[in-house]
Amino acid sequence: MRAWQIQTPTGIDGLKMAELRPIEPGPGEVRVRNRASSINYRDLSVVSDPAARGIALPRIPNSDGAGEVLAAGAGVTEFAPGDRVAGCFFQDWGDGACTPEAMASALGGALDGMLAEEVTVSAGGLVKIPGHLSYAEAATLPCAALTAWRALVDVGRVKAGDRVLLLGTGGVSIFALQFAGLMGARVIITSSSDEKLARAKSLGAWQTVNYRRSPDWEEAVLELTEGRGVDLTVEVGGAGTLEKSIAATRIAGTIGLIGVLSGGTINPRPIMAKSITLQGIYVGSRRLFQDMNRAIAASELRPVIDRTFAFEEAPEAYRAMQAAGHFGKLVIEV
Numbered sequence: 001m002r003a004w005q006i007q008t009p010t011g012i013d014g015l016k017m018a019e020l021r022p023i024e025p026g027p028g029e030v031r032v033r034n035r036a037s038s039i040n041y042r043d044l045s046v047v048s049d050p051a052a053r054g055i056a057l058p059r060i061p062n063s064d065g066a067g068e069v070l071a072a073g074a075g076v077t078e079f080a081p082g083d084r085v086a087g088c089f090f091q092d093w094g095d096g097a098c099t100p101e102a103m104a105s106a107l108g109g110a111l112d113g114m115l116a117e118e119v120t121v122s123a124g125g126l127v128k129i130p131g132h133l134s135y136a137e138a139a140t141l142p143c144a145a146l147t148a149w150r151a152l153v154d155v156g157r158v159k160a161g162d163r164v165l166l167l168g169t170g171g172v173s174i175f176a177l178q179f180a181g182l183m184g185a186r187v188i189i190t191s192s193s194d195e196k197l198a199r200a201k202s203l204g205a206w207q208t209v210n211y212r213r214s215p216d217w218e219e220a221v222l223e224l225t226e227g228r229g230v231d232l233t234v235e236v237g238g239a240g241t242l243e244k245s246i247a248a249t250r251i252a253g254t255i256g257l258i259g260v261l262s263g264g265t266i267n268p269r270p271i272m273a274k275s276i277t278l279q280g281i282y283v284g285s286r287r288l289f290q291d292m293n294r295a296i297a298a299s300e301l302r303p304v305i306d307r308t309f310a311f312e313e314a315p316e317a318y319r320a321m322q323a324a325g326h327f328g329k330l331v332i333e334v
Helices: 041-048 141-155 171-183 194-202 217-224 239-248 269-273 286-299 311-323
Strands: 002-006 015-019 029-039 066-072 084-087 118-122 126-128 163-167 186-191 207-210 230-235 249-257 277-280 305-310 329-333
Touching: 015 311, 029 084, 029 311, 041 311, 084 141, 126 286, 141 171, 141 230, 141 249, 141 286, 163 171, 163 239, 171 186, 171 230, 171 286, 186 194, 186 217, 194 207, 207 217, 217 239, 230 239, 239 249, 239 269, 305 311, 311 329
Parallel strands: 163 186, 163 230, 186 207, 230 249, 249 277, 305 329
Antiparallel strands: 002 015, 029 066, 029 118, 029 329, 066 084, 084 126
């Protein structure tokens, strides 16, 4: 079977196609025929600089993938050949709080990932996917969707009428927009593109802010919330935008810290002064994934895919992620 591997630490040019022998499932394992794999910013970071993450080469990248079960190993009762499944970002995080063992089980990082025609993974690291989704749509769920779900449901405890601030229109933010709509929350979303803001509006955004025209966008958010601030901010920018996010969040509000897209330093004083809860979010557990999938199935929500690429075009998909012009998700069809 074919797989893409990071073979040299030379960025996207270090990605090479390889012919590998499929791995038969052992006890507690499942062999999956991949049909699609989506790209996250984290995957681009791994490909761009594997040495910085201590990743041994060669390594198959990408945490996200969906396909059908080919075979199940001894002791596996939850899955059978033909089942439609997606892999969990962390193979060893079933429920509860994150652990060092869970952190060491990330696909496309510590372990080989999903950018391959076939994978063999732990049965505890798979979930069944909603029946109305295509494989390409289901492949967007393991990282970006689950991160957004955890930010709103597990951390933010969002309820109807709450105000939620989303930064940009990448995968996490667009999923958060869709999930917030299911919960009856009102979303303010930022972008430098009026076209993208119009698309976000069509997906249910309550208010939009063009941060290129309004560089003090936190002031615009405060104005839209009568000076109070939002209940939850899904912070994907990192240290470079956190100060503004703190200003835009209400007293005793919550910030889900997800992204590292911009550099800078963090001053803890305004967090303390406003009694804000700042929670780091790194994807989520298998149980949360299953909860999210039930909500997606019940609402028949469909992920937003900006563009799909053929398996042979995988390097181009990473370059599209690098260009940061997408709205929603980028998917490689296997």
